[in-house]
Amino acid sequence: MAYLQLVDIKKTYHVDNQDFKVLKGINLSFERGEFVSILGESGGGKTTLMNIIAGLDSDYSGDVLIEGKSLKHDTTKQLDEYRRSTIGFIFQSFNLISHLTVRENVLVSLEMTTLSHKQQLERADELLDKVGLADHKN
Known part of the structure; x- marks a missing residue:
């Protein structure tokens, strides 16, 4: 079983009575310790996908599984612990605190x-x- 699995992830934004389908059924599996890059054009859904994986966005269909357990059933406290100790990613435009080492x-x-x-x-x-x-x- 994969460490992290994305199962049929779909996300639609609703703007001015229009639907914008951003993620259209993403299915991916990641093994523990695997290093992954997500590349694509601007507006292609990379940040949306990362927010779903990180548990920051829960308004989607499909499922995110960590060791076979759905993130959808986690409480806010469990999601905070997940973000604190399990998942990490670096954004394209990262911000370091300049006066710190x-x-x-x-x-x-x-x-x-x-x-x-x-x-x-x-x-x-x-x-x-x-x-x-x-x-x-x-």
Whole structure:
């Protein structure tokens, strides 16, 4: 079974009494640890799809499954935990906090976890090493 599965994801925006179908039945599977890029033209639905995967948008048809469990049944608290500890993505136009180091920018998101400060520092260093930025952390 895939770690993350998208099953017949459809999304339509309603603007001025018109329907704009953005996602028209997306079916994808991702394995744990897999690195994925989603590319496409402007307005093609990339951000919409990412918001659905991240649990930020629940107004769609189809299903998002994590280890076979639907996100649709999760409470707000469960979705917050999912976003905090399970899913992560980088937007095309990302914004770093310019007065912070690379390590400090990574620590911003880790401050929302239950990790101790020492564990946060260790995790930040581990993540930066994993993506080849350990030499640039300061």
